[in-house]
Amino acid sequence: MGNYRIAVIQGDGIGPEVTQEAVNVLKAVGERFQHNFTMEYALAGGCAIDACGECLPAETLTICKEADSVILGAVGGPKWDNVPNAQRPEKALLGLRAELELFSNLRPAKIYDALADACPLKADIVEGGLDILIVRELTGGIYFGERGYREGKYGIEAYDIEAYSEMEIKRILKNAFEVAMQRNKKVCCVDKANVLETSRLWRKVAEEMKNDYPEVDLSFMYVDNAAMQLVRNPKQFDVMVTSNIFGDILSDEASMITGSIGLLPSASLGEGTFGMYEPIHGSAPDIAGQNKANPIAAILSVAMMLKYSFHLEKEAEAIENAVKTVLEEGLRTPDIFSEGTSLLGTKEMGQAILAHI
Template identity: 60%
Template structure:
């Protein structure tokens, strides 16, 4: 199994060290894993002048899966847009045709008090958000800033083809089949023609999945319902921009975005796996970052790209065991638990495995 490791920026390198330790443990037990590391984001800009070097892209394409840390930071915000670290992330998603983003929002019982909502509202929360990743307003053309009638005008194009909606729809329905057979499609069809097409296609696809209950919700209501009654959802599917916003909102229901992994898959389940959080430059290099989301991303990689369910569950159980034992990084710390750093959390997970 060839894995391309991209530590990236900020806390990316230090959380990636802990994730690679988990892979090394499995490799030491006989799992055939080959790891190669490359640059992306700001680190790549500093070293090569661009956020996605051709050598990195070639390594990622040759690999069976990609494990990413985080990209970005204020250091590079002054650069031209095409040179910013985030363009490397968008670029590799596009080049690898990673169209399906899976972001679970799971509340571990031990972290119920860390959520911003009352425990009785979020206890037992387990949502999967399926976000289309390569279309929508983030990639639609034309786009830009130009002068019209003596003033600057910014413009972007929201665009979806029927085939793009169909392929993400099938992914979402198949995931719903493996869970509780409920799928909520989120759109804004009362205002946007693009998402009227989205809803129409989702309804058409639903005929192929009679065992899955399909519902629809406007995005503004969905944002409200995630805070009001999040446990009503099981699987949610939506477009690129709405999914970006809703998945971050859902992540905070769990107490910390530092706990949540994600997967971005192509049509053959080759994927890029990364924590849902950002590069957190304010704590980079201090040994304070929570590596659990990255470690759980390894579990998702073993499950979705390599079909190693037993190994994935083993990692997830180890994380649950560490939390049950009261060990916490600063982002999930509460009185009565033991505050530890990045490396110590990695030690604890390895010991539990």
């Protein structure tokens, strides 16, 4: 029996609805496998602005730092579009990543057989299923490098500098190799080494680290080719690891291959086992409070937490299998509904998944 303390940030819009279903599933897993999950709720995002006047209260950071892991709902919405930039709800997400030292973002892209028709690619390309994990460096690179304006050859020009240290590269590659060992033991490092010096350093470090993981098949691919291969032959990939900007783009491309962002979870990890887990979708304020949101991404985020933070493989599989079963039974929320399937609301989908835990 394990005891785990979970910080729960429900967020804005549909965040509280889908997060509640994820918490319900986590409690059911605890009962079945005899684990004790203690939830401590905290505010971040727009709801925190309304309640406390700031998007990321100090109390929330304290709760998160004292927890074993964090469950996060989506934040933001048009209600807070006019607040000062430093206090926009989305700044809470960046603040959480920075304060919790979360440098690695794991974004799976998986196609379930029952939803193969939702994939925009030809059926023969994804026949037999698809299961890719993109590992994106989250706190370095061009998004965090030196930037500004200067006088250039043709007048005023803007610049953004891409920079990576060996330490930053090593720690994200270590995450990629480690998760590959739990999967099919294949890592593709995506870069632009024919042009960028930073990419050449990524390759050098990856080649050196390969010696520590002799079972892993390491390959390299230029980012432009990787973008093409994701739609041409995505099944060739297992784990893809890449820089912040390339990962930002490729993970969104991969998510669209699955046909619905309402199904996709994500994890943000640091050193050790601590992590923050969230669905990749937004707060969808247009359907908030209407029992229409798909809770599957939030529920699968809990499965990722069990797998990557707590190393509870059987418990994670119980959730994944429950999701697979309800989809095979033809149960659907509005975002994935089609003729011949059964339409359910957020709560009803959560209850259907609970029934199979």
